[in-house]
Amino acid sequence: MSVLELRSVSRSYGRGAAEVDALSGVSMTVEAGELVAVMGPSGSGKTTLLTIAGTLEEVSSGEVLIDGQTVSRLSLDDRAALRRHRIGYVFQDFNLLAGLTAVENVALPLELDGRSRAAARAAAMTVLDGLGLTALADRFPDELSGGERQRTAVARAVVGDRRLLLADEPTGALDSTNGESVLRLLRRACRGGVAGVLVTHEARLAARADRIIYLRDGRIVDESPAMPGPESLLVNETRS
């Protein structure tokens, strides 16, 4: 069973002559352990797709299933609980709370969900350790570099029992080296059993995902499948 499944999802805004189709008949699945990049120009529907996958927005038609549950059949409370327990978000601007340390930021979603402070902290430390971020745990956001903040945000997005990680241009505010390390971390987080969706307009970053879906004018126009084993391209002619 796929962690995320979109079945013929369409979303339009406005009415009559002013109606705009942000998404049209989009179907896709994302499995546990894989990172799927959604690539497309501005206005192609990338962010709409992500907000719909995150249950933050209703579809106009079609169905969204998360872990086999049809989102539209859930009550608003159940949908909110699904968001809290199962879905993690990573945004371009980190969204860490300045007054909390890295580990407290990571633990916060669990505390808000009713876990004890000690249990939430233990779970947060487990995630930070698993992602190689132990050294950042007790530092405040203003003591972290941009890349470190975003890595902390990735840890927060997968803490607890989260199954779906949604990242919207997560490296937009970072230089290329930090951007790449955040992408590596996203992939590492997915390898731990989370299904990841990365929205980006940058080919260089999309190239790091397991699969790439190309979106244009709200439709999927192409897809690059998962790749087979490593092959060396790095053989070239040298001339004297």
Add this chain to the structure above:
Amino acid sequence: MSMRHALLALLSDGPSYGWKLRQDFEQRTGEVWPVNGGQVYTTLQRLERDGLIESDDAEAEGAQRRFRLTGEGRAELGRWLETPPDLSAPPRDDLVIKVMVAVGVPGIDARGLLQVHRRHLVEVMREYARVKDASPGEARLAMVADAEIFRLDAQVRWLDSVESSLEELSPPAAAPPEGSPRVLLGRRVRVGGRE
């Protein structure tokens, strides 16, 4: 790339043998560009003929000969390193030519065609990313892989830019006046008046 200048650069570290230079060359370039021994020895002979390197022992054969940089060789290396590549005219890029030809052909699905090329470029980038990830700690290999990844990324951005401009595409205009920026793109103009 220039094997000739790469060998001069390696010899600037001190005298060396042909077999060692080949080994060092592959190591310095992240083992991305394998070379055969014959290629190295032929280039060394030419460099010696041109007075840019010299051998300890002219009588020794092949692998036994040790080479060192001459003063002229060191000066040539300096000139080559400091001379920026000629960027005054756009290179003949197959992708650019294909796309520019295609967008003018009636009945061609230009967006579809751009996507075919975009997808291929991204596939190649994925290969390079995987090569890089499969070799952690190999900084030189990573640098070479990054050079390709950034170059391909620039081509994808160009395709994106073409796609966003497709609607503005109009029939070819009359020849631009002499001295306009388009003249630079239309002819193989060289810096300093050389053509």
